[in-house]
Amino acid sequence: MMRRYVTEKNLLREVTDFRPGAWVNLVNPSLEECLLVAREFQVDIADIRAALDDEESSRVDVSNDYTLILFDIPSIEYRHKREAYTTIPLGLIFAGDTLISVCAEDTPVLKSFADNMVKEFSTKKQIRFIYQIFLRTCVLYQSYLRIVDRRRKEIEEHIGGDTEDVDLIDLHELESNLVYFDTSLRANKMVLERLVRYSKIKKYPEDQELLEDVVVENQQAIEMTQIYRDIIKGTRELLSAVIDNRLNTAMKYLASITIVMAIPTIISGIYGMNVDEKWMPLANTPFGFGIICLITLGLCLIVIRILRKRKML
Known part of the structure; x- marks a missing residue:
């Protein structure tokens, strides 16, 4: 699915053509849509479809014609009939005066922009738009991390009462979620470091503070992930010890x-x-x-x- 947006008078509206200062949002696009965008903006179709590969690594590719920024965002999936978290790639292609976003699913990161929920947002300020997407991604990571910690507390509340083996399985699932988050956040950190260093990407003074906020929020998400992993590991060991003690x-x-x-x-x-x-x-x-x-x-x-x-x- 392909949608095109443009901001006018601080409001985002959808348009039907390619125009300067627009945002082209591709959600699980078809091959025809990818070819259309590739021809329109002279972009390699492999870079457009890179975000559709779950195994694609985060990176920044800067060329003379366009810039590709690929990073991981959090996503919800179902494993073993339970709601769990994972990460998927999100591609941002900065071609001229147009920003192209590519993702395999409709993510809350971009949905908040499409629903006019972000203040001081303009599709014509592409660099600031990119930094705002990064910031929303960090906020979403932290939100999901708090949900993971809340589930861990719910399991802890009945340790010593009706503790069952299924609690160990749930803790393992939560720990798996944090492994995905930790790996992706550290990869995103490298992308942000490249954005700070690269001189080919234009940096405006008014956006520098926003980029610094993104770096801080991403680091905070990394620290939260590590802390919650350590806590869940201790909780899992405690739960295992309680079950063993009951058996003894x-x-x-x-x-x-x-x-x-x-x-x-x-x-x-x-x-x-x-x-x-x-x-x-x-x-x-x-x-x-x-x-x-x-x-x-x-x-x-x-x-x-x-x-x-x-x-x-």
Whole structure:
């Protein structure tokens, strides 16, 4: 899908033609749309379709005709019937006085611009527009990171209560999300460093402060990711220790019960041996069976008390 926008009187509106100062937004474009844009702006079609490859690495390519900026943005997907986070490439091509954005899906990063939710936004100020897209990307990363941390807290709240193995799986999924974020954010950091260094990309004094804010926000997102990864790792280890401790406690109780039940089993086994009854104690004593049962019960109670003193019951 291809849409073209232009800002007039601080309002964004959609147009149907290519014009100077426009923003061309390609969302999962077809090959025909890519060819049309490539011919119109003299751009290599491979650079246009680079953002459609999930394995494409973040980079900045500066040529005489246009500049390609490729970086990763956060995205929502479903893994194992659960909502999870990943990252996908977003390509920005600065060709003359037109900015071309290419993404495999309709992302909230660009949707906020298309819905006129960003202040001081103009399609005619392409460099500032690029920095604003980076800033919205960093903000979205931080928003998703807070959601991940909130889910981690929900799991922590019932540790020691109805903790289940599924909680370990959920923590693993959260940690996987942070791995994707950390890798992409560090790659984006390299892209920002190149944008700061490259002299071929025009830098305006009024946009320099915005670029510095983007660098700070991206670094903050990296630090948040690392902190949350460490916390989730500790939570996962704690949860695993709690489950192991419950297993050990259950095995201890089962062993104690086995010891107590072994006493009547041994006594009944002895009295069930095929020997002359005159050799069996209390065989000819009135109420002998009841006396043996009481003795067995007494021995069981003594063993139970010993086990309780040793905190095995």
